[in-house]
Amino acid sequence: xxxxxxxxxxxxxxxxxxxxxxxxxxxxxxxxxxxxxxxxxxxxxxxxxxxxxxxxxxxxxxxxxxxxxxxxxxxxxxxxxxxxxxxxxxxxxxxxxxxxxxxxxxxxxxxxxxxxxxxxxxxxxxxxxxxxxxxxxxxxxxxxxxxxxxxxxxxxxxxxxxxxxxxxxxxxxxxxxxxxxxxxxxxxxxxxxxxxxxxxxxxxxxxxxxxxxxxxxxxxxxxxxxxxxxxxxxxxxxxxxxxxxxxxxxxxxxxxxxxxxxxxxxxxxxxxxxxxxxxxxxxxxxxxxxxxxxxxxxxxxxxxxxxxxxxxxxxxxxxxxxxxxxxxxxxxxxxxxxxxxxxxxxxxxxxxx
Amino acid sequence: xxxxxxxxxxxxxxxxxxxxxxxxxxxxxxxxxxxxxxxxxxxxxxxxxxxxxxxxxxxxxxxxxxxxxxxxxxxxxxxxxxxxxxxxxxxxxxxxxxxxxxxxxxxxxxxxxxxxxxxxxxxxxxxxxxxxxxxxxxxxxxxxxxxxxxxxxxxxxxxxxxxxxxxxxxxxxxxxxxxxxxxxxxxxxxxxxxxxxxxxxxxxxxxxxxxxxxxxxxxxxxxxxxxxxxxxxxxxxxxxxxxxxxxxxxxxxxxxxxxxxxxxxxxxxxxxxxxxxxxxxxxxxxxxx
Numbered sequence: 001x002x003x004x005x006x007x008x009x010x011x012x013x014x015x016x017x018x019x020x021x022x023x024x025x026x027x028x029x030x031x032x033x034x035x036x037x038x039x040x041x042x043x044x045x046x047x048x049x050x051x052x053x054x055x056x057x058x059x060x061x062x063x064x065x066x067x068x069x070x071x072x073x074x075x076x077x078x079x080x081x082x083x084x085x086x087x088x089x090x091x092x093x094x095x096x097x098x099x100x101x102x103x104x105x106x107x108x109x110x111x112x113x114x115x116x117x118x119x120x121x122x123x124x125x126x127x128x129x130x131x132x133x134x135x136x137x138x139x140x141x142x143x144x145x146x147x148x149x150x151x152x153x154x155x156x157x158x159x160x161x162x163x164x165x166x167x168x169x170x171x172x173x174x175x176x177x178x179x180x181x182x183x184x185x186x187x188x189x190x191x192x193x194x195x196x197x198x199x200x201x202x203x204x205x206x207x208x209x210x211x212x213x214x215x216x217x218x219x220x221x222x223x224x225x226x227x228x229x230x231x232x233x234x235x236x237x238x239x240x241x242x243x244x245x246x247x248x249x250x251x252x253x254x255x256x257x258x259x260x261x262x263x264x265x266x267x268x269x270x271x272x273x274x275x276x277x278x279x280x281x282x283x284x285x286x287x288x289x290x291x292x293x294x295x296x297x298x299x300x301x302x303x304x305x306x307x308x309x310x311x312x313x314x315x316x317x318x319x320x321x322x323x324x325x326x327x328x329x330x331x332x333x334x335x336x337x338x339x340x341x342x343x344x345x346x347x348x349x350x351x352x353x
Numbered sequence: 354x355x356x357x358x359x360x361x362x363x364x365x366x367x368x369x370x371x372x373x374x375x376x377x378x379x380x381x382x383x384x385x386x387x388x389x390x391x392x393x394x395x396x397x398x399x400x401x402x403x404x405x406x407x408x409x410x411x412x413x414x415x416x417x418x419x420x421x422x423x424x425x426x427x428x429x430x431x432x433x434x435x436x437x438x439x440x441x442x443x444x445x446x447x448x449x450x451x452x453x454x455x456x457x458x459x460x461x462x463x464x465x466x467x468x469x470x471x472x473x474x475x476x477x478x479x480x481x482x483x484x485x486x487x488x489x490x491x492x493x494x495x496x497x498x499x500x501x502x503x504x505x506x507x508x509x510x511x512x513x514x515x516x517x518x519x520x521x522x523x524x525x526x527x528x529x530x531x532x533x534x535x536x537x538x539x540x541x542x543x544x545x546x547x548x549x550x551x552x553x554x555x556x557x558x559x560x561x562x563x564x565x566x567x568x569x570x571x572x573x574x575x576x577x578x579x580x581x582x583x584x585x586x587x588x589x590x591x592x593x594x595x596x597x598x599x600x601x602x603x604x605x606x607x608x609x610x611x612x613x614x615x616x617x618x619x620x621x622x623x624x625x626x627x628x629x630x631x632x633x634x635x636x637x638x639x640x641x642x
Binding site (some may be wrong): 059065111119122123124126127129130131133134137138141142145148269273276277279284309313314316317320323324326327328329330331 | 360362379385433436440441443444446447450451452458459461574577578581585589597610612615616619620623627631632
């Protein structure tokens with residue numbers, strides 16, 4: 001058998017983890033062993049896994065701190081919902097409708113990513129971070145004033161109110177300003193969510209391990225050195241940013257089509273931060289870490305239910321403690337010493353045998 | 354028109370006071386203190402409790418709130434940020450977010466999510482100039498802002514502690530070699546920033562009298578934007594950025610669209626940063642190869 005390279009092996013392990021996750025929960029689901037609150041979490045988990053992996057492409061691989069990732073998610077969510085409503089009676093099978101909606105969501109988010117990326121990627125460090133934050137807020141604010149309806153003449157868009165859409169009598173309002181999208185048909189399924197996770201993982205892992213991926217990492221490590229080697233900095237930064245935005249858009253469409261209503265406020269600064277927390281806790285630049293952190297931290301508040309009102313407080317304390325334990329030199333040394341003694345004991349025992 | 358301008362300057366003064374806290378902490382500790390907005394909220398609640406439950410008069414309750422926030426700032430710095438002095442800035446950022454969650458949820462448990470009606474702390478008649486009326490809250494806010502600005506400038510330029518602060522923000526290691534107690538200086542910065550946050554909390558809640566655990570979040574983000582706008586790390590920059598941001602927001606609300614006012618504020622920020630990538634008064638950092 002041909003020996004796989006380390007990166008390829010890593011990629012296959014990641015696909016394997018996703019497949020095992022899918023099989024375990026699918027079997028539990030069919031046996032009825034999952035509580036309803038937990039089975040309702042399955043699609044959000046997949047969504048957040050995609051969000052975390054795609055944000056990691058920007059924060060970890062490309063090395064730019066982005067605080068507005070939820071903005072792309074909301075662009076994808078609302079364009080996906082509009083697409084799904086438009087082709088409701090045209091396209092028969094629901095999986096095809098879902099696939100087309102996700103595709104449209106990804107495309108719209110990619111366009112948004114391109115428009116935003118051109119000015120944003122010229123800035124550096126904290127200034128770049130604050131501008132992505134600003135764009136996230138702008139997207140939320142604009143979607144809050146957006147009204148979209150569909151009737152026999154096609155799409156109607158207004159920034160004022162639902163009445164000024166000027167629709168025929170048979171028209172349906174799809175997006176209703178601050179109330180968001182109402183009456184969405186739930187067409188997302190767990191299987192489709194897992195398939196989307198695999199597709200996004202495939203695209204991002206192949207990008208990271210390709211020639212372009214190496215160029216992106218070179219820019220992250222030393223922009224000036226990379227530039228002097230003839231790497232087009234803007235092109236590769238844009239590549240990472242737009243691919244990440246598209247993946248977030250796809251995740252947004254998947255997420256929105258899992259609920260009957262979605263409001264623009266859902267995708268605010270706090271959601272962006274939540275996803276950033278997944279990325280940082282999972283390990284910056286480590287895709288597998290992002291996946292696991294996203295899944296665990298999405299479920300964690302549910303598991304802390306028994307603490308009721310205290311659960312978010314505990315979540316906050318856990319977050320602070322994990323950051324201190326993994327980043328403080330003294331704490332790290334102490335952990336390392338514990339590990340050493342444990343391992344040494346094991347080794348001694350093995351030697352005894 | 355003049356009324357809008359005064360409202361804008363008054364709102365901008367609140368942003369400026371908050372932005373000073375952000376910018377000082379950033380200048381010294383090189384970290385984005387996302388929990389700053391929530392310290393404002395705590396300041397609001399403390400002064401609310403002091404007047405409504407303890408029946409204290411205005412000035413002692415404001416002083417109490419400043420005191421509590423100052424202590425809170427020092428405690429947060431000691432427990433959460435000090436262990437991470439050598440860590441990457443992203444790790445500190447996430448910790449700050451953790452602190453922010455903690456404060457918001459602690460406030461949720463203590464004071465519940467029901468909005469509280471904040472009492473008017475500045476019960477003075479409005480000032481009439483010609484046919485425009487300036488509310489007392491706006492006037493007090495603007496005056497407070499000017500006083501704070503002057504005091505801070507004097508403090509950083511004239512006193513020994515202020516000099517130490519500037520030295521630490523310039524170069525931490527060199528400052529330590531010169532015998533400056535870096536940890537104490539950083540604590541002092543957090544103390545001043547949090548005390549200012551308490552003042553901002555009282556002023557903000559007097560102007561917009563609903564108090565909730567999430568009250569501080571949005572003004573916090575906007576003040577942070579203001580600090581970047583003026584060039585983060587620069588004290589006059591924070592002042593200028595805050596006031597401009599307030600004016601833009603009020604004029605955007607009045608003349609363009611109420612719903613889109615936040616979008617307008619952030620768009621202006623983006624435009625400014627495209628022209629001047631380090632903010633209005635920020636220093637340009639040249640890169641070493």
